[in-house]
Amino acid sequence: MPAPSQVERAARHETRMVRFNRQTEFALGFTLIELLVVVAVIAILAGLLFPVFAKIREKANQTACLNNLKQIGGAFHLYLQDWDEAYPLVSYSKADSSFVLWEEALLPYLANTQVLVCPSNPYIWLLKEDIPSTYAMNLYFPPWGPALDLANTLKDDSVLHSDIPQPSLLILVVDSRYGDSVQDVHADVSGVSLSPSVLPPDKGYLNTHLGKVNFLFCDGHAKAMKMAETLYPTYMWRIDNLKDPKDREGLEWWRSWVLKRLAPEYR
Secondary structure: OOOOOHHHHHHHHHHHHHHHHHHHHHHHHHHHHHHHHHHHHHHHHHHHHHHHHHHHHHHHHHHHHHHHHHHHHHHHHHHHHHOOOEOOOOEEEOOOOOEEEHHHHHHHHOOOHHHHOOOOOOOOEEOHHHOEEOEEEEOOOOOEEEOOOHHHHHHHHOOEHHHOOOHHHOEEEEEEOOOOOOOOOEEOHHHHOOOOOOOOOOOOOEOOEOOEEEEEEOOOOEEEEOHHHHOOOOOOOOOHHHHOOOOHHHHHHHHHHHHHOOOHHHO
């Protein structure tokens, strides 16, 4: 068989190249379509999974916040042992007119100051020496007072642990969005309906995790609860209402007033 001429070899080569180019174009076109399909699938999965991941992350933050409160509860326990079962005031003034806050009273009993900050609460205030905090003490405890003689002030004005009939049902500290470094690091139930100007209109003073607020109780346990659970069936914000409310009608009116005005995030 005679060898193909140079012209024939060139024609065959050109034919092969055309066929190769067509196959390449087809392959590239198919890969692009496949890529678009993959991108679309990833986008759909991301839209479905990102909320799940966000919920998992916030659940972890809720747990970390509860652990912080448990450590704060342990510090309260040690403090009570040293001060004859007298709780610290929310804040008290010294002879030089400066204020000492309840967090500062607990500092000797805390392993570190990071336990004073909830990991997902952006509303952080600074105590003295730039110590951060996001937790507030129940305003039912004496909020402030002169303390030229701290021992006598604690004796005369503080709540004693023995005065609390059901420590497991009285709120001590709460994860909060509002406070300052002077004397106003406190929380009370009205904070669920009143929003300071620094907060969005759908939010209240108390910080939430997945619709619940983290509370520390006087017996040292910490729990995430819906706000309504702190109002019914037991009013967990005052000692006298735990004993024997003198004005049941007034208490019921107050509970109803608060429930009707709950910020949307607490419902």
